[in-house]
Structures are given as structure tokens and as C-alpha cells.
Amino acid sequence: MKPLEILVAFDAYLSEGGLRLEAVVIGGAALNLLGVISRATKDCDILHPELPEVVKLAARAFAATVRRSGMNCAHFCLGLTTKTRTRIGLVTFTQQ
Numbered sequence: 001m002k003p004l005e006i007l008v009a010f011d012a013y014l015s016e017g018g019l020r021l022e023a024v025v026i027g028g029a030a031l032n033l034l035g036v037i038s039r040a041t042k043d044c045d046i047l048h049p050e051l052p053e054v055v056k057l058a059a060r061a062f063a064a065t066v067r068r069s070g071m072n073c074a075h076f077c078l079g080l081t082t083k084t085r086t087r088i089g090l091v092t093f094t095q096q
Helices: 003-016 027-033 053-069
Strands: 024-026 043-048 077-081 087-092
Touching: 003 027, 003 043, 003 053, 024 027, 027 043
Parallel strands: 043 077
Antiparallel strands: 024 043, 077 087
């Protein structure tokens, strides 16, 4: 699954739960979303805002739903990247 497909599905999942996330995406996922590159990426780096705990919990639940459905999104992470590129609070969608 490519970043756009995962993020659209995650957005729908958040909406169903009455949640919403607006974020600044950077890195490979951002380039993919802009159409600059077409390869899949393993993560979605978010520069801002810090992910609220409720969104982290929803992302974990979404990841479990994705794994159960058999959708292919191995090794895709939604995480926060600070300005120094230190990862904080990763939520992994990896099939285990």
C-alpha cells in the first residue's frame, strides 16, 4: 500500500471515530504525496503537531484492523519527527 492509500484509509478511520488530524508531513511520504516519487515508503514523518495520545491509540487500532484485513502495508509507520529528526511516538502498521 502506498502512503496516499494508507493515509486516506487512516483519515476515514479517524473520521468514523469522530477524530481529525491535520499535520505537516515531510520526507519520503511527502514526496510521494506530491507525486515527486512513486515508490512506497516505510514511514510517514510528521513535523507538526505532536501526535495527540488519542490519535496514537486510533493509529494502533487502525494498524490492527489493517493487519486483520490482510491489506499490504508492511513496515509503514506514522510518527512524529522533531526538527532534529529524532523520532518520537512511532505507531507501526507492520504486519508481524
